[in-house]
Amino acid sequence: MIFGFGRADLEQISAAEAISLSAGDSVLVDVREPDEWADGHAPQAVNLPMSQLAERMSELPIERTLLIICQTGQRSQSVSARLDRAGYTVINVVGGMDEWVSAGGVVARSDHDTRDL
Secondary structure (H helix, E strand, C coil): CCCCCCCCCCCEECHHHHHHHCCCCCEEEECCCHHHHHHCECCCCEECCHHHHHHHHHHCCCCCEEEEECCCCHHHHHHHHHHHHCCCEEEEECCHHHHHHHCCCCCECCCCCCCCC
């Protein structure tokens, strides 16, 4: 699947698959902005806004698989491509949080990030 960003062969999964994988050793990284995060996010996710990626990329664990999610899957595709080029193992979550909710994923609301990377 190609969204016009990066490699066409980046791994992608459905939100339902991401719900299962995020319960394991993978890290679910939500790249939406803080106001979007506060409106609802997966409780096991960490928030690393796309706008802060350049400054904070080094906080991500290079030894773990990163599941990248946004609202609809567009920003996460772009971030996935960038992280892939930097040597991270990444999987884009197609459909983002919209599909996460549709697939029955749990959503938490908060005004700040309570999980460290």
